[in-house]
Amino acid sequence: MSMAKQKILVVDDEPDIVELIAFNLKREGFQVSTASNGQEAIQVAKEILPDLILLDVMMPKMDGIEACRMMRSMPEFKNVFMVFLTARSEEYSEIAGFHVGADDYIAKPIKPRALMSRINAILRRNASEDGDAQDEKLTILDLVIDRESFLVFKAGQKTVLAKKEFELLYLLASKPNKVFTREQILKSIWEDSVVVTNRTIDVHIRKLREKIGETYVTTVKGVGYKFEVAN
DSSP states (O other), rough: OGGGGGGEEOSOOOHHHHHHHHHHHHHHHHEEEEEEEHHHHHHHHHHHHOOOEEEEESSSSSSSHHHHHHHHGGGGGGGGGEEEEEEEOHHHHHHHHHTOOSEEEEESSSOOHHHHHHHHHHHHHHHHHSSSSSEEEEEETTTEEEEEEEEEEEEEEEOOHHHHHHHHHHHHHTTTTEEEHHHIIIIIIITTSOOOOOOHHHHHHHHHHHHHOOOSSEEEEETTTEEOOOO
């Protein structure tokens, strides 16, 4: 997949930051659109359908958390990567971001080379996934996990998951009763992201259980998680 065709939406209320990021993205060959608050971000995103959205957390009119939450509820954005930019280092900001469906989290001040490397890694991985033969449906217990559409059907009822939630469920369900350590999950789902912590896994597991039920994913205390199937 050609990176030159990838569209990125940059959302921040600080013009200097938008200009810095947009300049570096355009130099890498991306198509760049911008917005200055969450409301404008949703409007622009609907028009251009970007591949990735960089969202500042603290913005006027509508902050990044709320904008991400709203877009994640819209079918057209279910596979769009959403990455938060924030100057806030408190843990609650990170957890709040992942709770509403963020894929990654990058702290300010922005370091252009590191940012470009991270964006390229995310989009490269996605292109690789799309190019693999991953259109199969995994059927386990009363769940059908459709890798092509990123949808889960529980007893025939459709459930929409955020991208990382889906990847986590698919990983666990692909090897029933196998215990995946936190380190294995982090490496498989988030690769080399420096901002993802064990707490992030806990948030995604909690969201999964809220959406598909409590009985499928079991916690193995002190080790990790597994998809439970009775022998």
